[in-house]
Amino acid sequence: MTTSDNAPAQDAGKPASNGDAKPKAPAKDPWDLPDVSGLVVGVLGGTGDQGRGLAYRLARAGQKVIVGSRSADRARTAAEEIGSGVEGADNAHCARRSDIVIVAVPWEGHEALLTALREDLSGKLVVDCVNPLGFDKKGAYALTPAEGSAAEQAAALLPDSRVVAAFHHLSAVLLQDPDVEQIDTDVMVLGESRADTDVVQALAGRIPGMRGVYSGRLRNAHQVESLVANLISANRRYKAHAGLRLTDV
């Protein structure tokens, strides 16, 4: 035991008040987010359930969306099925034509895909929404990438891209259901640069019901990615499609 019984509650780490401190410039309003309506969004893995659902929701909100796949034909077929003006292209063209590129591939293919697309993703804002999970008879459990998280692996593999982690806790079932008008959830957005996390928060906010909430640096991405294992457990118990809201924010 330490000399104090003081448990590290979530309030920990706040700067102590200091009567001698100089007054700071007023902090920027955290809800003052940029207009992203003109940006092109690519979705790698856009033919899978998660990617398809995100592409559909963003396009339905008015965003220009390109879904990527290894096969341009498969991507174009998926794009036609999604509708709302979505286009399809092979992954490299999808990356090159987009301002923001969402990575929605299975964890098993994450490293190989990003290694292959390093040049195509150069200069892009890359949004990693991959959840490294394993499954066995007891359900889902977290896998721990050597880099700490899928997002940190992306940052290591893509030194010329800006990497943000977001969109981990969405139900592909709800995303793809055209009768669902609102996606009632917050999107935890993590990254190293405020300009980049602001853009991704704004993008999340384009989808009715969704709100992008800044939730820390990439070194804290692992727990956000693997929390999906807990949501799967809750979904089974409650026969739900659980999302997350941050209260008091």
Place this chain on the structure above:
Amino acid sequence: MTTSDNAPAQDAGKPASNGDAKPKAPAKDPWDLPDVSGLVVGVLGGTGDQGRGLAYRLARAGQKVIVGSRSADRARTAAEEIGSGVEGADNAHCARRSDIVIVAVPWEGHEALLTALREDLSGKLVVDCVNPLGFDKKGAYALTPAEGSAAEQAAALLPDSRVVAAFHHLSAVLLQDPDVEQIDTDVMVLGESRADTDVVQALAGRIPGMRGVYSGRLRNAHQVESLVANLISANRRYKAHAGLRLTDV
């Protein structure tokens, strides 16, 4: 890449429908929780902010609460300050007199305390709410215990106790503020036995505004414990005391 673009969304791992399967007994209503109003709750680390806040809220809700500390005198002083009929005792007596024992000590003292109290905690329902975190200039970050999580460490150290993980995401500031009537948050409850997680969900539900939600097995406790690092980041950005709600549950 695998042969499928299908990202592991949170819907993954659901059993496929099987037309040949025999009809199952109807599942127990997950909100049919036991009456825990007669159980005595001990709070180890009850003189710290988090423990003090939990003791206060549970006692205010009508629960019999004993706060524990290394020093019985300090525990009794804290109990008087908390009021609402809370008693104080040294940690060993706190454990022995309680049905449910909440562990709210700092991570640094977790292993030594539980090792010392192994016999006192025998047969008890132990609720671990410890968040293993480190802090540096960039804020909070997750520590990874050798056992995987604080809760799994508790389970390993206490083979004769039943260990549940819960109460990780609470703001000690809000818990301790007598003017706050409701604590607007869900409590993620993890454990191996449904009977035990049901009891802890019911205990959480005693506090107005709080709801206990089953969120998986102990092997998925690490991400729940370390998510506090993300809440701390959100709290700083939004000047909030963030809690969590699971939507659609």
